[in-house]
Amino acid sequence: QSTWGYWEPPMRACVLRPTRVAGFVRAVHPPTNVAHFHRTFTTHSLRFSGLCHFTRSFSSPPPAAAAIPTSHTHFDFSITTSPDVLIMYNKEFVTIKDVISTVRSKLDEALRHLQAPHPPHEQELVAFQLNTHEITFQLLSNGRIQVTFNGTYQHEFPTYRVNMVLKRDTFQINSTTLRFPRKRSKIDRAQQICWKLMADAKRGDWENAIHTFSLAVNEQIKLKSESLDTLMYLCAGGEQWETQCRASLLNQPGGIKPSQVEWAERVRKYLEAGDYPISEVTLTATARLAAHTSPQEAANIANTSIKFCQPPKIRTFVPALVGFAVTKQPQAALDLLGKIAEAGLKLAEPEYALILEACNEGSISYDLVSQVLTQMSELEQPLTRATVDHIRRYFLTESANQVLPQTHRWRASLTLVNEDGFCRRCNFSLQQLGLTPTEFDDLASAISNVVSNFRYYKDFKLFQKWLQANGPYDVLIDGANVAYFNQNFDSGAFSFSQIQEVVKHAEKSFPNQRILVILHRNRISKVAEDPTVQEFVRELQSKGQLYLSNGNDDWYWLYASVKAGRKGWLITNDEMGDHIFSLVEHPNIVKFKRDHQVRFNFVQNVPVFTMPSKYTTCVQHVSAANAWMLPLSSTEWMSIIPTAVTPPSPSTDRSD
DSSP, X not given: OOBOOBOOTTOSEEEEBOSSSEEEEEEEOOTTSEEEEEEEEEETTEEEEEEEEEEOOOSSOOOGGGOOOOOEEOOOOOBOSOTTOEEEETTEEEEHHHHHHHHHHHHHHHHHTSOOOBOTTOOOOOEEEEEEEEEEEEEOTTSOEEEEEEEEEEEEOSSOEEEEEEOOOOEXXXXXXXXXXXXXXXXXXXXXXXXXXXXXXXXXXHHHHHHHHHHHHHTTOOOOHHHHHHHHHHHTTGGGHHHHHHHHHTTOTTOOOHHHHXXXXXXXXXXXXXXXXXXXHHHHHHHHHHHTTOHHHHHHHHHHHHHHSSSOOGGGTHHHHHHHHXXXXXXHHHHHHHHHHHTTOOOOHHHHHHHHHHHTTSOSOHHHHHHHHHHHTTSOSOOOHHHHHHHHHHHTSHHHHTTSOTTEEEEEEEEEOOTTOEETTTTEEOOOOOOOHHHHHXXXXXXXXXXXXXXXXXXXXXXXXXXXXXXXXXXXXXXXHHHTTTOOSTTOOOOHHHHHHHHHHHHHHSTTOOEEEEEEHHHHHTXXXXXXXXXXXXXXXXXXXXXXXXXXXHHHHHHHHHHTGGGOEEEOOOOOHHHHHHTTTOTHHHHHHHHHEEEEEEETTEEEEEOOOSSOOSOEEETTTTEEEEESSSSEEEEEEXXXXXXXXXXXXXXX
């Protein structure tokens, strides 16, 4: 909506309120008929402000309905620099030319709302004109840009005409929005090209990126390898590459354009001529382009990444998997799976889904598909419905049913499991796929290696010897975590009474199992003269249920709980973020935490334990029933079970 300023000759002041432009415009008309007003408005990230002069004159005192004022306002804003200089405008890299066009349109819009006052009856605007004579930009010594605009503004109502000659106004842009160094007369052109390509990649505009590349080649500018990687990425389809690849392989609309392939080949030759190193991004883009016509060629390119890129990445192999999935080449997909395993890469669900998509028409044996499903059990997470549907479709094929007796067929159905992992429909329970004894030992060694870098390693070595002589313990309690639970208030403190309650509850919850509380030695030395606490500490020590460390007690209870093996429990609410980060190369720490951490809470000062799940949410094969269980969530699963099928009775013809 527009709010026009009203002006009558007797009035001394009026306020013009421009819409869609932040700021204000105030005009004060002194008796001399000369007004000075300060205008400020913001256009995206550019802020303009300046002092404008407004004058009006009459040839004779006009009637209110026939006033013919003439107004002259001057403002200018300018830049004098290369029109190809890049600046950050509205969170994107653009050239000065683009800014000029945008600023001019915004200025036009603002001036439409800064029209001279008109009679109260609000006559319709019948003519409007803004003639731009000059718009320039100049980089000032203080690091700001000065924009100068010269032009003439004119509009006409049926009863009067207003002319505004825009003469002098200065707008300055803060240098923090610029992306070129201060106090430099010449901007690095190669850096500008790099920024422009980054902006094109963000928008997915491969055509504009190629235009920028052509400018660089014509100007003989040597581009950085990162810029060329970006070009190859865009020519290969950017974020839409898989959609384009599927459309090309199926001969459907929306596939890759021939010009994209042509320009990608030009960029590749430019890379070869410039002796650029072969990067993983370039190989991935090349594989994506090859997958449109030959998935096997994409697989060959992915195999070369094992030699040139260390370490290789799984995304380089994905284009070939997409091609094999669309063209239904299961054996080629499984062969590539072997190459991926040899490279030491691990697949996620999207990659397994592509392999299963290639197999879902049944042209591959059951044994090979079962091997893929067994590998998928390492994911230990619910599957998407699309992945489960690929598996279901395979088990409906003849290849899958060949391993069953002639009277049986695979039957897939949705089912629910209870908190114990028992499925009533299938009449069996899911398993908890925990760590093996070897994995427990490897994790304990990894913890010891991490602690060897700390100053209290000698004390930790003493703890290891003590644990070997007195352990193992089945239930480990993080004493400090228990004592400080819910103590974040003014009178809160280290609560030994909470440790005592947790120990009592653990003795009831884990009968006939050995319990050990681990605390830092300072926790005991700072205990107040409380007879109850002293008695509790002496009781724990007499039972051999307390160990006092001289180092970070976290590593002590973590090591002891790992050494307890599959029967061990760790009572703590600690998320162990620092420990997982330190053991990032040992992902088994996450599995151990999931299967062995017991969380606690207090309800009316009574401890409540939350035990970990009794089963693992992952693809499971139940050998006793020769059944496959596929998780859609922790409770909703799809079961695929061999089921006896009653053969149809032979039909008999009936005559009337």
